[in-house]
Amino acid sequence: MDFAWLLQSLLNGLSIGSVYAVFALGYTLVFSILGIINFAHGAVFTLGAYLTYALAVGRFGINGLLSDLSLPLTLPFPAALLVGALLSGLAGMAVERLAFKPLRRRGADPLLALVSSLGVALIVVNLIQYLVGAEIYSFPSDIFGDLPMAVIFSVGGKPVAVRTIQIILFAASMVMLAGLGWFIGRTRGGKALRATAENADTASLLGISVNRFILGTFFISGLLGGLSGTLIGVSFGIAGPYFGVSYGLKGLAVIVLGGLGSIPGAVLGGLVIGLGEAFLPPDMSSYKEAVAFVLLFAILLVRPQGLLGGRLEQKV
Amino acid sequence: MSGFFENYGFLIVTIVQQALLGLSIYFPLMAGQLSLASIGFYSLGGYVAAIMGTHPYFAPWRAALGFFMFPLEWLFALILGVVLGIAVGYPALRLRGIYLALATIAFVQVVNVAVLNMPVAGGAVGIFGIPQAFESRLDYIWFFGPLFALAMFVVYRITAIGRGLAFFAVREDELAAGAMGVRTTANKVTAFVLGCALAAVTGAMSAPFLNTWNARQGTFDASVTCLAYVLIGGSRSLWGPLFGAALLVSLPEVLRPLKDSRMILNGVVLVAVCVYLPQGLMGGLAALRTRLAAGRGGVA
Structure with a gap:
């Protein structure tokens, strides 16, 4: 329990927690507009990581349909990240069209939307496996060009490492959060989005094209999902097509912890879970995957509306 | 006929076993609550049976009880299921909406991490060589069959008494049910x-049936599959879980030639049923029957 360990854990927690926050915001945006959880978000996260990998590296492993294929050109990593995220946004729109819109038009039970989005997730994940196999993909270590892998400080005689990827994780997440905050709080489009979230019927009477804004929300949500997938993939490697499932579930813990539908809540929840995982004592590290879900239970017991959620209303 | 059972017997036993898991999701759905916890309880119930069946500590019990060790395992799994069910369900079920689904997903994940870290559960390898109750795996129908009949009877009886009406009232409109004096939280927890x-006992019966037990029995994917049985079969029909399980368990057998791409097709089936048959197979059949009857009666 020395100071260097605390500092190292704080750094690790903040960088991974900020990615959790960006990822969880994708859930929050859709939830605040439709009141349902998009279970395909974890699949879009996975897709984003694979797309960026394809664009930046251009070659695949030995399994799957695309095994011998290599792309004619590859992009530098920042461009690949951006294009991968935009394509993930389009995938998010496809999820809305396939899994949510047909059900909304029929006025179906909201529980069904949950299952249909799980169905789409199943399709995406298995399609990835079919195309590129179930093997582990790691980004090459030279994707950041000449930047060093890590900078090591000495604190009280003990080393504290700041990995380059941690800085990139944190910086990219902060840029996304700031951009999103600006869009929702300061622009006309953001205002219309808030109106749609408040009451879709009234918004449509006031001339807001609700379906277009729902589609736009799914685009942003997919973009956030794909971006965070890439960041996690660069940081820890892509452990196969199912690697998004556990992050997808962790993202649910983040939004419940922060308060369902609350944007600041998702950010706070992400950081709390990231820090909670990082500050787990080393001898309990095998329980790391349970931290998020234990926190979820704890919050349901003591403050079910989440850290920043409003009072749970009882609508008739 | 005997040839038929030799070829398809295992498939039939598996269908009944999976239908039991579907039914365990059907119970909370009767009160309008979506739970994905079943697979966690199934996993824990299986570990109870696996540990009681193989651990040296229980050797004297096994020697003394013989075949009756199996019912004792079911009893222990049942007690565990009820106690843990109350502990998990109560905090989540005070709330309305999606909270139970989220809490139960968390429960499944925590169970998974916990069993991987328990030496008695054999870590990632799991537990091997669980004693068999029967010579042939087909005979396990004598475990699953009666349990299935019992569970179906409970569902059938519940719908006829006040408790079932209270479930349906909570499902249709929780606030109105509460206003009419129905104790909504108590009914949801029940x-x-x-x-x-039910899921825990099914797990305890399945451990000997499958011979080995490990953490892969309790994954998130498996709990989604159980939910799919109910929704594809029809979430408002007593027979829905059986029909859904029959379809989804035999689908991979039928689609075997498709190999790797058959999971993609599974997803397509899930989406298509949600969109085109929102009441599931049983609901679709009922609608068809209504339409045919209307046609015969000449009522437009």
């Missing part, structure tokens, strides 16, 4: 715990 108990 429906949830019935499902947990």
Whole structure:
């Protein structure tokens, strides 16, 4: 329990927690507009990581349909990240069209939307496996060009490492959060989005094209999902097509912890879970995957509306 | 006929076993609550049976009880299911909406991490060589069959008494039900715990059936599959879980030539049923029957 360990854990927690926050915001945006959880978000996260990998590296492993294929050109990593995220946004729109819109038009039970989005997730994940196999993909270590892998400080005689990827994780997440905050709080489009979230019927009477804004929300949500997938993939490697499932579930813990539908809540929840995982004592590290879900239970017991959620209303 | 059972017997036993898991999700759905916890309780129930069946500590018990060790395992799994079910369900079920689904997903994940870290559960390898109750795996129908009949009877009886009406009232409109004096939380917890108990006992019966037990029995994917049985079969029909399980368990056999791409098709089936048959197979059949009857009667 020395100071260097605390500092190292704080750094690790903040960088991974900020990615959790960006990822969880994708859930929050859709939830605040439709009141349902998009279970395909974890699949879009996975897709984003694979797309960026394809664009930046251009070659695949030995399994799957695309095994011998290599792309004619590859992009530098920042461009690949951006294009991968935009394509993930389009995938998010496809999820809305396939899994949510047909059900909304029929006025179906909201529980069904949950299952249909799980169905789409199943399709995406298995399609990835079919195309590129179930093997582990790691980004090459030279994707950041000449930047060093890590900078090591000495604190009280003990080393504290700041990995380059941690800085990139944190910086990219902060840029996304700031951009999103600006869009929702300061622009006309953001205002219309808030109106749609408040009451879709009234918004449509006031001339807001609700379906277009729902589609736009799914685009942003997919973009956030794909971006965070890439960041996690660069940081820890892509452990196969199912690697998004556990992050997808962790993202649910983040939004419940922060308060369902609350944007600041998702950010706070992400950081709390990231820090909670990082500050787990080393001898309990095998329980790391349970931290998020234990926190979820704890919050349901003591403050079910989440850290920043409003009072749970009882609508008739 | 005997040839038929030799070829398809295992498939039929598996269908009944999976239909039991579907039914365990059907119970909370009767009160309008979506729970994905079943697979966690199934996993825990299986570990109870696996540990009691193989651990040296229980060797004297096994020697003394013989075949009756199996019912004792079911009893222990049942008690565990009820106690844990109340502990998990109560905090989540005070709330309305999606909270139970989220809490139960968390429960499944925590169970998974916990069993991987328990030496007695054999870590990632799991537990091997669980004693068999029967010579042939087909005979396990004598475990699953009666349990299935019992569970179906409970569902059938519940719908005829006040408790079932209270479930349906909570499902249709929780606020109105509460206003009419129905104790909504108590009813939701009861429906949830019935499902947990059934899943735990099914797990305890399945450990000998499958011979080995490990953490892969309790994944998130598996819990989604169980939910799919109910929704594809029809979430408002007693027979829905059986029909859904029959379809989804035999689908991979039928689609075997498709190999790797058959999971993609599974997803397509899930989406298509949600969109085109929102009441599931049983609901679709009922609608068809209504239409045919209307046609015969000449009522437009």
